[in-house]
Amino acid sequence: MKAIIVDDESHARSLLSNTIKEHCKGIEIIAEAENVKEAVKLINKHQIDLVFLDIEMPNENGFALFEYFETPSFETIFCTAYSEYALNAFEVSAIDYLLKPVSISKIQAAVEKAIKTRGQNQILKHINVLRENLTVNQLQKIALPLSDGLLFIKVEEILYFEADGSYTHVITNKEKYMVCKKIKEFHELLSSDSRFFRVHRSYLVNIQQIKKYSKKEGATLQFENSKIIPIAREKKNDFDEYIGKISV
Template sequence: MTNFFHEKHLLLKIETTTYMKALIVDDEPKARSILKNIITDYCKGIEVIDEATSVNEAVKIINKQKPDIVFLDIEMPNENGFALFDYFDIPPFETIFCTAYSEYALQAFEVSAIDYILKPISISKVQAAAEKAIKTRGQNKIIEQVSVLKENLSVQQLQKIGLPLSDGLQFIKIEDLLYFEADGSYTHVITTKGNYLVSKKIKEFDELLQNDNRFYRVHRSFLVNVLKITKYSKKDGATLVFENNKIIPVAREKKNDFDEFIGGISV
């Protein structure tokens, strides 16, 4: 575990008028202790009311003490953290997962719009996750998010992505994505089912999908699903045509790399 005291002089406490009761669920005593100290010292407005060492124990505490937020370890004996949601039709609490999962698994967390803290934990990671949980409080999307996450974790390629919209989250099948188009601090997400304006820069989507060979950043304004290209023309500058008849340019500096990436397709 990282010694979080080293960070104390570098960070400010979370400032919020929101009061939230927190439960920590982790089978490791040291992990619980470190997390509790960070929350107490640096997450103003959040009070740790109890700790649990298993899902079964957590369920009993949740039913009795009604916490607003649960910090949940995933890898625990008997039942892993995901099992907690089998006990609630609509969980009455926000959830922040604690995980030491692999790079691919973290990508699955990101596209599933799941709040998580990567072990070894640090003050900044806890603060960021807590702030996000406070902002999204009451959306009650966790069952769907966990379902999408488990689906993404069960296969070698991501199946769905969660788009944060003004009224909550919209989950889109990867196979329905056509392309992402930059619009300043926003991104237009164009799919076969509809279009969405998301308060995220295209760079964030590019980083999120950088290890997925179905996507390529062909232009600073466009990240495309190469499986949805219907035509690649190299006449008068390289362009791509998609299923919705949208024509997208391939940046001159990207052309050679894109040719190699896509296998030298030309028409």
């Protein structure tokens, strides 16, 4: 894959370029750019397959690159020093990023994914979801990996996540999806979202979707779909304290 690095700091470009050349086979760094306009010229000239894109740049940030392409044919890996919330937004939007200072293992993993998804031309859809998630204080959409691609659903519509070995059932108001991802991964992705609480090793629930909280004969939660979920004994005190903070 022909690649370029876009970063306003020459040292950062050089460090990333050397790391990619040494540790990422199949990636050829064609050129470097210090701003978006230079990057656009290089992409058009060399028919670039992969762009390593810094976000925090003067004049135009990295997202501006996509305003120059109606249907981008290149994959993108972002380089960022964003906050924890923003990184969660990247994760749930299914967009790869490298957190500065970058690690070799993360670069290799991001590159491998870019190679696998090459030619799918899905970047604009992912960018739009990411922008939605970055412009508010709560995540708006989450990407679910399905057998034929990714499905973006509104976070507010999720009732709960249910563990099933290496899979997770994602239950919404309308549908039920089974994804090849452990519930632990969803818990980590949504750890900064106050709407979600891990009430049981098998359940991560959206507290805004709870219909009834019963404390009789073991604590349970009931949802609009009539599903009753147990609260683990060791989680009950923490859950009561959490609910107490948000109850009117």
